[in-house]
Amino acid sequence: MEIKDVEKLAELARxxxxxxxxxxxxxxxxxxxxxxKQIERVEVEDTKIQYDLYNVWREDKIEFQQFSHEKIVxxxxxxxxxxxxxxxxx
Amino acid sequence: MIDLKNLTIEKAHESLxxxxxxxxxxxxxxxxxxKEKNSNLNAYLEIYNDVLxxxxxxxxxxxxxxxxxxxxxxxxxxxxxxxEGQISSAGSKxxxxxxxxxxxxxIKELKxxxxxxxxxxNMDEFAMGSSTQTSAYGVTRNSIDPSRxxxxxxxxxxxxxxxDMALVSLGTETCGSVREPSAFCGLVGLKPTYGAVSREGxxxxxxxxxxxxxxxxxVRDTEIIFNALSKYDKDDSTSVPDNLRIKKIxxxxxKKIGIPWHLFEEGVDPLIMENFKQSMxxxxxxxxxxxxxxxxxxxxxxxxxxxxxxxxxxxxxxxFDGIRYGxxxxxxxxxxxxxxxxxxxxxxxxxxxxxxxxxxLSHGYYDAYYNxxxxxxxxxxxEILEAFKNVDLxxxxxxxxxxxxxxxxxxxxxxxxxCDLFSAxxxxxxxxxxxxxxxxxxxxxxFSIQFMASHFNEEALFEIGKKFEEIK
Numbered sequence: 001m002e003i004k005d006v007e008k009l010a011e012l013a014r015x016x017x018x019x020x021x022x023x024x025x026x027x028x029x030x031x032x033x034x035x036x037k038q039i040e041r042v043e044v045e046d047t048k049i050q051y052d053l054y055n056v057w058r059e060d061k062i063e064f065q066q067f068s069h070e071k072i073v074x075x076x077x078x079x080x081x082x083x084x085x086x087x088x089x090x
Numbered sequence: 091m092i093d094l095k096n097l098t099i100e101k102a103h104e105s106l107x108x109x110x111x112x113x114x115x116x117x118x119x120x121x122x123x124x125k126e127k128n129s130n131l132n133a134y135l136e137i138y139n140d141v142l143x144x145x146x147x148x149x150x151x152x153x154x155x156x157x158x159x160x161x162x163x164x165x166x167x168x169x170x171x172x173x174e175g176q177i178s179s180a181g182s183k184x185x186x187x188x189x190x191x192x193x194x195x196x197i198k199e200l201k202x203x204x205x206x207x208x209x210x211x212n213m214d215e216f217a218m219g220s221s222t223q224t225s226a227y228g229v230t231r232n233s234i235d236p237s238r239x240x241x242x243x244x245x246x247x248x249x250x251x252x253x254d255m256a257l258v259s260l261g262t263e264t265c266g267s268v269r270e271p272s273a274f275c276g277l278v279g280l281k282p283t284y285g286a287v288s289r290e291g292x293x294x295x296x297x298x299x300x301x302x303x304x305x306x307x308x309v310r311d312t313e314i315i316f317n318a319l320s321k322y323d324k325d326d327s328t329s330v331p332d333n334l335r336i337k338k339i340x341x342x343x344x345k346k347i348g349i350p351w352h353l354f355e356e357g358v359d360p361l362i363m364e365n366f367k368q369s370m371x372x373x374x375x376x377x378x379x380x381x382x383x384x385x386x387x388x389x390x391x392x393x394x395x396x397x398x399x400x401x402x403x404x405x406x407x408x409x410f411d412g413i414r415y416g417x418x419x420x421x422x423x424x425x426x427x428x429x430x431x432x433x434x435x436x437x438x439x440x441x442x443x444x445x446x447x448x449x450x451l452s453h454g455y456y457d458a459y460y461n462x463x464x465x466x467x468x469x470x471x472x473e474i475l476e477a478f479k480n481v482d483l484x485x486x487x488x489x490x491x492x493x494x495x496x497x498x499x500x501x502x503x504x505x506x507x508x509c510d511l512f513s514a515x516x517x518x519x520x521x522x523x524x525x526x527x528x529x530x531x532x533x534x535x536x537f538s539i540q541f542m543a544s545h546f547n548e549e550a551l552f553e554i555g556k557k558f559e560e561i562k
Contacts, residue, residue, distance in 0.1 A: 009445045012452070013404060014411070014425070016433030017441070028442055028503050029449070035504045036393045040458070044465040056327035066174060067191035075188065077418035086413055087424045 001030055092119045094254040099163055099311045102257060106152060106162050113145040113152070113162030117206050120164045124208065124255045131231045133240075133249035135169055137209040138176065148204040159314055161204035166256035168247050169210045170217060170293040171302065173197050180293045181213040181225040181243075184435030185416045194291020195323045196260065196302050203318060208256055211246030215437045216407065217267055217295045219243050220509035221499065224439040229496055232274060234534060238493040241271030241509075244305070248275040251305050258315060259305045264296045265395050266489075266513025268303035269525035273488040273538030276527045277305050278555065280312040281513075283545050284520030285330035287316075288323035296402040297328070299395075299517045309526070309555035316548055330546075337547045347373060347541075347554075348383035348481035357511065358490040365537040366487045369528045372561050383477050383484065387469040391514035394470065396507060397450050397463035398518075403440075404447025410435065442503065471519040478521075478544040483554055486512045488525040488538035516542050524551040526558050 006026050010017045017025065069082065078085040092111055105111055111119075121141060128134050138144075148162035167173065170180040172190035174197075179185040193201065200207075214224040222230040222245025232240040233253035240249040244261025248271035251259050261268040263281045272279030280303055287302045294300055304315035323329040349370070354363070374380055412418035412431025419430035436444070450459035477484060490511050499506040516523035523542045530536055539558075543550040 005449075006445065009448045009452075013444050013448045014408075014428040014432055015436065015441055015444065016429040021438075021441075024438075025442060025445060029446060031502075031504050032396060032442075032446060032507075033449075035507075036396050036459070036463075039390050039393050039397070039462055039466055042387065042390055042462075042466050042469075044462070044469055047465040047468055049464060049468055058324075066193060071191040075191065075415040077412060077415070084413060087421060087427050089424050 001026060001033070092116065094119060094123065094257075097257060098308055099159060099258065099306075099314050102163060103159050103161075106157070113148040113206065114142055116162060117141050117145040117164055117208070120208055120254070120256060123253070127233070127253050127255060130236060131233055131249050131253055131255075132228050133211055133230050133246045133253065133255055134166065134209040135179070135212050135227050135246070136177065138207060141206060141208055144206045148206055151204045158203045160200065160318055162206060164206045164208050164257050165200065166209060166211045166247050166250035166259035167197070167207050168244050168259070168261045169213050170262060171197060171260055172291040172293070173207060173210075176210065178210065178293065179226075180217070181215045181227065182435065182437065182440065183226040183417055184410045184431070185293075186226070188416045190291075192291060195288035195325060196319050197291065199319055199321075211244070211250055211259065213246055214243035215440050216293070216403070217243040217262055217264055218403070218439045218443055220266070220270055220506055221494070222246060222271075223496065223500060224437055226437055231496070232493055234276065234536065235493070238495055238535075239274065239498075241274030241489075241493065243267040244303075245271050247305055248272060248277055248279075251275070251277055251307060258311050260315075261303050261305055262292060263301050263303045263517065264299045264399060265517045266510035268305060269513055269523060269540055270489050270509055272305060272525040273536065274493040276530070276536035277307060278309050278312050278527065279303060279305050279525045280316055280548070280551065281516055281523045282316055282320060282548060283330075283522045284517075285328055286320045286335075286522070286546065286548070288319075288321075288326045288329050290323055290325040294406050296399040297406065298402060299399065309524070309552055309559060312524070313552045320548075335546050337544060345377060346379045346381060346481045346483075348381055348477055348484045350383050350385045350388065350484065350486065352384060353389060354486060354490065354512070357508065358487060359492055361531055362487050362490065362492065362537060365529055366539060369539050369558075369562070370485075372558075376557065376561050381481060383481060385470075385473050385477065385515070387466060387473050388515045390466055391470055391518055392507065392511050394463045394466045394518060395510075395514040397459050398467065400443045400447030401451050401460050402447070403443045404451065407436070407440065407444055467518050470515060474515060474519045474521060474542070475544065482543065482550055484542040486540055488512060488540040492531065492535050512540065521545055522548045522551055524555055526555050528558075528562060
């Protein structure tokens with residue numbers, strides 16, 4: 001892994017990093033990856049993931065909720081006329 | 091003067107029924123201790139200003155005979171569990187001003203019973219840590235020795251109970267975040283079966299691992315809280331419906347304990363090993379059969395965890411973008427706002443795990459890391475369930491190390507992660523696990539052992555825990 005890989009990941013994750021932090025993160029990541037790499041050695045043959053999981057659906061109908069439009073708008077860092085306000089996209 | 095040190099939920103309930111003290115007097119007693127100790131320990135980030143009025147509402151339940159076991163019981167609540175109208179910051183700057191717009195399901199349940207919430211407790215940022223040192227709001231100190239950490243991530247909730255600043259508390263676990271601080275603070279901590287307690291309204295870290303988990307000074311207190319909170323919640327799609335809450339494995343011998351000795355041949359403090367062996371002797375003398383078991387895949391639990399969890403973290407924390415709620419930093423355009431808000435709002439450990447998760451999920455590495463990790467997780471789950479066909483309980487030390495000094499392990503992420511070496515198997519397999527105090531070093535630092543049981547067999551953990559309270 002190199003600094004440019006850290007930069008790429010930070011770009012993907014939408015996080016601004018200083019140059020010092022990039023270096024620190026590079027060294028941390030290398031240490032952690034070194035540790036987790038031990039799973040390479042594990043033989044799992046053709047393990048099937050036994051997802052005994054299934055999707056949980058609900059009807060799309062309006063139900064009473066504790067939160068309200070007003071309470072949610074209050075949490076927006078910036079809003080206008082009950083809408084969230086964002087900076088220009090480009 | 092109420093004897094808080096020896097107070098339990100049942101004792102408090104009895105005293106409230108007999109009017110030996112009122113809900114208000116009980117709450118005031120805890121507020122007094124908080125006032126005296128919190129500035130030093132930093133267990134609480136905020137004490138709610140409506141504590142006494144909550145206590146009065148609870149008192150009404152005693153008046154009109156609708157009080158239940160948890161009515162008037164003072165709780166400390168971890169900062170990632172939503173209470174409507176209160177700030178829930180998850181120990182992070184990025185949520186410093188976030189006011190919850192609804193109650194989490196566990197809070198709704200406790201409110202119904204008339205429990206009293208004293209305040210919100212400090213935690214590692216977004217529950218990422220084993221020592222409560224990554225919080226954006228300062229470290230929490232261990233009341234047993236304030237130069238040491240209380241464990242984490244639910245360190246504030248643990249320190250609050252240990253220092254008699256709350257009778258009981260709620261934390262959350264993703265990988266040992268309640269059992270490890272229980273061990274460091276000399277408490278009982280229960281990690282319930284995945285899907286037993288609702289996650290609705292909990293600020294998520296790793297969705298396939300997280301569970302709300304209680305702290306208490308004894309086993310019975312955690313049992314009472316678990317029984318109150320363990321129920322199906324239609325608002326949490328991972329909550330297990332009643333008809334599926336069955337103990338899948340029931341072995342014939344209720345006194346058989348398995349020890350995976352090979353998992354802790356190295357890396358465990360010799361004092362902890364010695365205490366562990368002594369605890370084993372006590373079970374043997376009490377008539378339990380102890381057998382050696384092998385869990386070869388579980389050796390890789392922590393490595394698997396440090397792939398799956400960051401993957402889930404990087405996805406989960408994408409919602410904190412400086413736009414919808416919380417901290418926002420000015421920028422020239424939308425992308426700039428995202429990057430600056432997330433760069434300044436997240437602390438070091440959160441940034442580290444987001445990047446790590448982004449890496450293990452990225453094209454070219456996905457198969458080697460994430461895909462492999464979920465396969466090994468299946469193997470771990472499989473071998474643990476297989477073991478429960480032969481034994482009822484699996485025992486290990488709770489943590490391989492004793493409570494360490496503040497500042498330690500902060501420069502070495504892997505050393506910090508290793509605190510949860512023995513925690514990972516239960517979270518990965520979704521089985522319940524309990525941490526039990528098992529004595530003290532000559533300097534008074536607490537030892538702890540932990541048991542795991544099969545899915546929805548918390549009862550077996552309470553039973554052995556109570557037995558250990560008698561024989562230890």
